[in-house]
Amino acid sequence: QVQLVESGGGLVQAGGSLRLSCTASRRTFSSYTVSWFRQAPGKERSFVAGITRWIITNYTDSVKGRFTISRDNAENTVTLQMNSLKPEDTAVYYCAARTPRAYELGAANTYDYWGPGTQVTVSS
Numbered sequence: 771q772v773q774l775v776e777s778g779g780g781l782v783q784a785g786g787s788l789r790l791s792c793t794a795s796r797r798t799f800s801s802y803t804v805s806w807f808r809q810a811p812g813k814e815r816s817f818v819a820g821i822t823r824w825i826i827t828n829y830t831d832s833v834k835g836r837f838t839i840s841r842d843n844a845e846n847t848v849t850l851q852m853n854s855l856k857p858e859d860t861a862v863y864y865c866a867a868r869t870p871r872a873y874e875l876g877a878a879n880t881y882d883y884w885g886p887g888t889q890v891t892v893s894s
Contacts, residue, residue: 771883772795772802774793776885776887779888779890780889780891781891782892785854785855786855788852788855788890789850790849790852791849792885793845793846795846796846800823800841800843801823803820803868804848804867805819805820805865805875806818806848806850806865813861817830818830821840836855850863855892857893858892859892860890862887863888864885867883
């Protein structure tokens with residue numbers, strides 16, 4: 771079992787920045803694929819960004835150039851740096867992890883572990 775905990779959410783004005791962290795309970799986290807998803811009120815959960823054990827990354831189009839995903843294996847942490855935030859980025863952000871598999875990063879149903887989520891609110 772792997773427990774994931776997100777942190778770093780909050781309220782920020784449009785154009786501002788936030789840094790989300792996902793910390794895992796297991797050292798083998800370094801071998802996992804980790805992604806961030808988000809869910810806005812009344813909408814389905816959607817892929818934001820993901821990173822593999824080989825540091826291959828992918829982003830949804832709406833955040834490319836604004837968000838950066840990275841990992842620190844020594845700290846069992848994956849970070850999502852979010853810059854130039856927009857009101858439409860408002861959502862609950864979830865960290866998810868899975869063992870390496872040949873599936874798209876954005877396939878939510880392929881992830882084994884999920885964090886409880888952290889709220890990000892961007893005011894206009």
